[in-house]
């Protein structure tokens with residue numbers, strides 16, 4: 548099975564696979580400190596607990612092993628400041644992948660999510676058979692939508708969505724970047 552890199556170094560930023568045991572206390576604290584910032588958009592924050600974080604990490608390890616989802620700690624100057632993942636939804640075609648991300652509020656406003664997402668796009672297109680990458684967010688979540696916009700994604704479609712978190716509007720906005728578009732960007736940058 549082809550797998551993405553386990554560690555991606557980006558100057559002061561590192562994306563690395565979570566260690567289920569060693570990262571538990573730090574990740575729990577980071578989520579705790581970020582909960583008010585995440586709650587409007589991320590339903591999983593409710594009921595946050597050490598046991599839930601441990602379960603989250605254990606499931607990430609399982610899903611990495613099966614190739615369903617690759618979740619990375621976003622580490623800035625040695626400290627975990629968020630997480631990002633490359634995954635395929637159960638109902639999505641084989642040739643598509645999705646990217647998700649969240650940050651501790653202290654790490655926002657510096658391009659961290661954009662740099663992390665750019666790195667995950669590169670990993671996605673290293674996987675054979677992947678033709679496009681998507682970012683799905685609530686249209687009211689402008690900070691989230693600005694990330695794919697900066698990376699050259701274009702709006703692909705909108706679809707009704709379940710309102711799971713308090714600020715969600717009941718719609719998903721889906722951005723897409725194809726392999727061909729990504730290759731064009733790389734050529735233009737040379």
Ligand SMILES: CC(C)(COP(=O)(O)OP(=O)(O)OC[C@H]1O[C@@H](n2cnc3c(N)ncnc32)[C@H](O)[C@@H]1OP(=O)(O)O)[C@@H](O)C(=O)NCCC(=O)NCCS
Pocket residue numbers: 584585588589648649650651654655656657658659660661662683684685688690691694697
């Ligand atoms: C979504 C989320 C990760 C976006 O964070 P963000 O800080 O806005 O995004 P980035 O880390 O890419 O930073 C972008 C900002 O840094 C600036 N920046 C500085 N250096 C930059 C660089 N090298 N590259 C890109 N942007 C840079 C940008 O201008 C932008 O500033 P602005 O917000 O004033 O326009 C954050 O808002 C979050 O954690 N939200 C809650 C969780 C969530 O909604 N997750 C997504 C669910 S779909």
